[in-house]
Amino acid sequence: MASATAASQAYSANVAILQQKTIKESWYNTFWARWSGETDISQDDNGNYLHRPSGKPIEMFTDFIQKGRDNMLLPMRMNLSGSPVFGDTVVKGTGEDQDLDWLRLYVNQTRKAVMAQSGAMANEYVKMYNMVENAAPQLRDWLTKYDNQDVARAYYEGIGENLSTGTSDDGKGIYKRYHPNFYYNDGGVLTTAGTAGSLKTNANVDTGAASGLYGLTSDILEFLNPVMMERLIPQIVSEGGHPYWAMVISPEQKAVLAADAGFKAANQAAWTGLGTNAELKGFVGYYMGFAIFEDLISIRSWSTTNGDFMGTSTATAFAKSVLPADKNQNAIVFGNASMGKGISRGKSKFTTELDDHENVKEVAVSVINGYNRADYFDEAVDGETAGGGATNAFSKNNASAGVATAIACTNQSSLILMTKSTAT
DSSP states (O other): OOOHHHHHHHHHHHHHHHHHHHHHHHHHTSSSGGGEEEOEEEEOTTSOEEEEOOOSSEEEEEEOOOTTOSEEEEEEEOOOOOOOOOTTOOOTTOOOOOOEEEEEEEOEEEEEEEEOSOOOOTTOHHHHHHHHHHHHHHHHHHHHHHHHHHHHHHHHHSBOHHHHSOGGGTSOOOOBOBOSSEEEEETTEEEESSSTTBOBOHHHHHHHHHSOBOOOOHHHHHHHHHHHHHTTOOOEEOTTSOEEEEEEEOHHHHHHHHTOHHHHHHHGGGGTTGGGSGGGTTOOEEETTEEEEEOTTTSBOOBTTTTBSSOSSHHHHHSOOOOOTTOEEEEEEEOTTOEEEEEETTOOEEEEEEETTTEEEEEEEEEEEEEEEOOBOOGGGBOOOTTOOTTBTTOOOOSSOOBOOSOBOBOOSEEEEEEESSOO
16 A cells, blocks of 8 residues: 555646646647747856747746846847958957847736535545646636737737736736837828837827728738838748748738738738748738738727726636727737746646635646736836836836836837728
């Protein structure tokens, strides 16, 4: 007969395997996982840490968090910009440093519990493991849905929900950052919301929604193409060597674009070779450098009444966005190094809640992570002081959720395009 200690050790080991499997599966079941990669961390012979970014649109960084800190620094590789040498000039010693920009990644704990199906442990660890195992699929599916909406939320709002929620609800109380590259189709003219290159305010986005919005057309994509270049947003290169910007649109936006004569005439030939790459599976069209994908949940409408994209509850964030009277919808366009995902190593786990004479009542999953859009600020305005203001791009520890002011911001990796869900 196995001892209680042996049973306990086997239970702990099996649960550890199960929790890592569940959390990994939950991420790779998301819409966004195809564009993710992990930063490689290694040490040289002198013990110095070397960071090699994956170069993918969503850079995942797993590192220890120093005691007392709630963020880590994620290296984002920048393009080379130095001069070459010509003729017989010696090239040795002219190598350009690989430039890294460091993105501040905030993290926080996120937990979700599910009611166990039965109790009565009676010191039998196999029953306890079975309860965790039975709960794992539900928790995995919930985590998949949550990650899906949280990535979209971070593209719109700069950070995930566990970071923007106020401290009164155990969030980090970091103010949301509405995208500095925010454009809308104003009667057939591509127009910037607010000041180009500055964070947007609620009023800026309201103005876009209240304008003479037109739908997603081939003309507006032609206008958007040079803007992507002007904003220095790099294209993703597929496994087959095809460069593209990823554009995620709603079903309604797709219907408008599919009916556009210019799009239909040009799009048929673009399918050749593009659909064979894993990250391009399921794309619905290609035009002017944009590989276009459709997602029912991720693409949100802006509510001028509530002043938000995601609704007021997890249930609304998991559901299709409610279409407002002005019928605005907001496509997400991105290239490489556009999102950072911080993950606290070794902190993901299952927990059980015991009550009623050790009957298992709940099984919960706990993760410590955070999604952060790749925004960069001058040092003079990257303060963290609560209360916002023009010098606190990372205003945190606020009791309630808030929105940062129109602070100058460099974002060279993504963009939001607001259009109408109908042609005009």
